[in-house]
Amino acid sequence: MTTASATHSVTEVTAPPASAVATGPAVLVLEDGTRYSGRAYGATGRTLGEVVFSTGMTGYQETLTDPSYAGQIVLMTAPHIGNTGANDTDMESRRIWVSGFVVRDPARRVSNFRAERSLDEDLVNDGVVGISGIDTRAVTRHIRSAGAMRAGIFSGGDAELSEAEQLELVRGQAGMAGKNLSAQVTTPERYDVPAAEGVERVGSIAVLDLGIKRATVQYLSEHGFDVIVLPAATTLEQVREIAPDALFYSNGPGDPAASEDAVALLRELLRDGLPYFGICFGNQLLGRALGLGTYKLPFGHRGINQPVLDKRTGRVEITAQNHGFAVDAPIEGEFEAPEGFGRVRVSHYSLNDQVVEGLECLDIPAFSVQYHPEAAAGPHDAFYLFHRFRELVSTRSARSTSGKTQEA
Numbered sequence: 001m002t003t004a005s006a007t008h009s010v011t012e013v014t015a016p017p018a019s020a021v022a023t024g025p026a027v028l029v030l031e032d033g034t035r036y037s038g039r040a041y042g043a044t045g046r047t048l049g050e051v052v053f054s055t056g057m058t059g060y061q062e063t064l065t066d067p068s069y070a071g072q073i074v075l076m077t078a079p080h081i082g083n084t085g086a087n088d089t090d091m092e093s094r095r096i097w098v099s100g101f102v103v104r105d106p107a108r109r110v111s112n113f114r115a116e117r118s119l120d121e122d123l124v125n126d127g128v129v130g131i132s133g134i135d136t137r138a139v140t141r142h143i144r145s146a147g148a149m150r151a152g153i154f155s156g157g158d159a160e161l162s163e164a165e166q167l168e169l170v171r172g173q174a175g176m177a178g179k180n181l182s183a184q185v186t187t188p189e190r191y192d193v194p195a196a197e198g199v200e201r202v203g204s205i206a207v208l209d210l211g212i213k214r215a216t217v218q219y220l221s222e223h224g225f226d227v228i229v230l231p232a233a234t235t236l237e238q239v240r241e242i243a244p245d246a247l248f249y250s251n252g253p254g255d256p257a258a259s260e261d262a263v264a265l266l267r268e269l270l271r272d273g274l275p276y277f278g279i280c281f282g283n284q285l286l287g288r289a290l291g292l293g294t295y296k297l298p299f300g301h302r303g304i305n306q307p308v309l310d311k312r313t314g315r316v317e318i319t320a321q322n323h324g325f326a327v328d329a330p331i332e333g334e335f336e337a338p339e340g341f342g343r344v345r346v347s348h349y350s351l352n353d354q355v356v357e358g359l360e361c362l363d364i365p366a367f368s369v370q371y372h373p374e375a376a377a378g379p380h381d382a383f384y385l386f387h388r389f390r391e392l393v394s395t396r397s398a399r400s401t402s403g404k405t406q407e408a
Contacts, residue, residue, distance in 0.1 A: 196221045
């Protein structure tokens, strides 16, 4: 489909094929009765989900293929979407996961040497119902005031439904609170990725796939880990049989309060002494494993421009985030984990609204962050966390080896 080569020659992909360009009216309906009329975009039909907004100026393909967005209708605040097309390299998973897609101005032409196809084609192929041509700024301001809410996009024949019928469908769906979506997005079976060539091996790491992105697996491999990616339903006995040197919980969709099996598994593995690193959903599940509560944010944090303070260094990081729930913990000082894991402190917090953005255990080898240090679309301010975890595992392994040598 493309003539792009090592010399980056001009791509042949210039415009979406007619078969991928939707026509006709569409409407976005919110559960409070607010309606926004626009044009059909992507697949046509009906889709339901929680409407949220993402403030990223770039990286729309990484957003669409992030499993953490399962069950959500994503609105892009950047007005022009699709201009760089789509390619296989920037896919963060095997498919698009968003329930629906809302944009102001879809690109009429593709203009990037890396494009292998248009974004429109991916939306149609994965059955993603979208809407374009609406005032996305107005919708964003409404969500910021009223909060994320249930919504639906209706196009094609479903656009002909009465307003009352459309609103009934929107209000009839379950909300995000209480949903466990890990089983929908996890890997169906274990797969292994060895430590990258030329990198000193640290050990093996068991990764619980709750909606992991490809970049995470790649970066763990590049930091010296033999990566063992496991389905979300993996049992304690199965992990112990693998006998990994470290443990990682990925990002993922849904309500952390509805993932008690993953929490119970984490508690036992923390008691086994496994070094732990969690990202996003993995941060929320660490909080619950420690005995802390979680709660739903009014409209969440989604985008690649979220400022976070690292309390250890005093450095401000611009981070990529995608979460609608957060850990309930005091920002200042240390506290005892209710579940008996010793002292804990909040390591990072949001400078926008003081939401907890990281946890650090002081008496066990475990820490987590609420944001995405692996962000393939950037920014990369938090990339150092992979090195920090590598050092934690290496130091612990060295101490263990030294102790065994002295005993001998």
